[in-house]
Amino acid sequence: MDGPASVYAPARGPGSWNFDWLLPEAATRVYSLGRWAFVDALRLAGASGRRVLLPEFICREVLAALAEVEAKPVYYPVSPGLGLAADPGALPEAKAVVAVDYFGFPQNLAPFEEYCRRTGAVLIEDNAHGALSRDGSGVPLGGRAPLGVFSPRKTVSIPDGGALAVNAANRFPPLPGPLPFTGRTPGLASFGKRRALRTIATGLGPRWTLRVIGLLRALRRLKDGRELPAPDPDGERRIPIPPEPGPAQRHGFPQDPDSEVRRRRSLYAFCAERLVGTAARPVFKELPEGTSPYGFPFRAAPEDLASIEAALAAEGLFSLPWPDLPNEVSPRAPAHYRNIRLVHFQW
Numbered sequence: 001m002d003g004p005a006s007v008y009a010p011a012r013g014p015g016s017w018n019f020d021w022l023l024p025e026a027a028t029r030v031y032s033l034g035r036w037a038f039v040d041a042l043r044l045a046g047a048s049g050r051r052v053l054l055p056e057f058i059c060r061e062v063l064a065a066l067a068e069v070e071a072k073p074v075y076y077p078v079s080p081g082l083g084l085a086a087d088p089g090a091l092p093e094a095k096a097v098v099a100v101d102y103f104g105f106p107q108n109l110a111p112f113e114e115y116c117r118r119t120g121a122v123l124i125e126d127n128a129h130g131a132l133s134r135d136g137s138g139v140p141l142g143g144r145a146p147l148g149v150f151s152p153r154k155t156v157s158i159p160d161g162g163a164l165a166v167n168a169a170n171r172f173p174p175l176p177g178p179l180p181f182t183g184r185t186p187g188l189a190s191f192g193k194r195r196a197l198r199t200i201a202t203g204l205g206p207r208w209t210l211r212v213i214g215l216l217r218a219l220r221r222l223k224d225g226r227e228l229p230a231p232d233p234d235g236e237r238r239i240p241i242p243p244e245p246g247p248a249q250r251h252g253f254p255q256d257p258d259s260e261v262r263r264r265r266s267l268y269a270f271c272a273e274r275l276v277g278t279a280a281r282p283v284f285k286e287l288p289e290g291t292s293p294y295g296f297p298f299r300a301a302p303e304d305l306a307s308i309e310a311a312l313a314a315e316g317l318f319s320l321p322w323p324d325l326p327n328e329v330s331p332r333a334p335a336h337y338r339n340i341r342l343v344h345f346q347w
Ligand SMILES: Cc1ncc(COP(=O)(O)O)c(C=O)c1O
Pocket: 032, 033, 034, 035, 036, 058, 059, 061, 062, 100, 126, 128, 129, 150, 151, 161, 162
């Protein structure tokens, strides 16, 4: 394979993996979850016990990272196009500001950079959804701000996984050394089976890949009786597992990154085609070059949901809502925070 063949080649001690191949200039550290990467990002940014600017449109679990360092969330509004919906000159001061590359699509960082110039805040690029995504100039998402947060388990077939990239190493104290691969990942037993199934389905093309994903998720829905795993009542306050990465991460990325991006892009195109003529409105007008989509995000009015799900079901698919909003945001959330659904490409 040409390109980043070094994904399996440890650069920091035998058996470990890192993001050196993706962001060769960055200092990196891996964890069990992206939330733990956030914790270190906040510490490096000096945001412990201070205010942190977060998008209102975010999953509530991210708040647990702030709680870990006793940072106080302050929110900025997000537009229907998923950019900053406020004048950066009017945002309140904070020690750090988080910009999210939603669903692996590049966020416009310019207004956030303007905010940071004015206030001295540190920009954290939250690329939890798009560990292999790049912007139009080929720069990896998560590598465009002083600090980048990743959740590679959402992109590649690993049972756990979070990572932090310190892209402006000269601005921060050194990262603590690597964590040992001693984490205990829930659901590890079924992981091998899912990975085997995935390999078979991928060989059969997008239609079958999505059908298998749909089937696996439908089984979970039958078993658990709900669309999404039940929200953890403590999810905003507590990160559910310790920071140490699990042993599966020792072996690095299990897939060739280029083929994984191709796989995701072809699944995206497949979904886009299948939803033409339905009331589903894709969140993004196009799939930019370099983008590795987390799934196929679309908007749907509640009254259109049944017909859209029927069109998806004809292909063995279904969608899930995203996100579970923070408790503080939920009661005042506008419709455009509530009507996004995602056909998942991960399993
Ligand atoms: C936008 C965003 N950032 C960060 C995270 C945290 O990632 P992890 O679940 O790996 O802790 C998530 C998912 O929970 C997310 O959706």
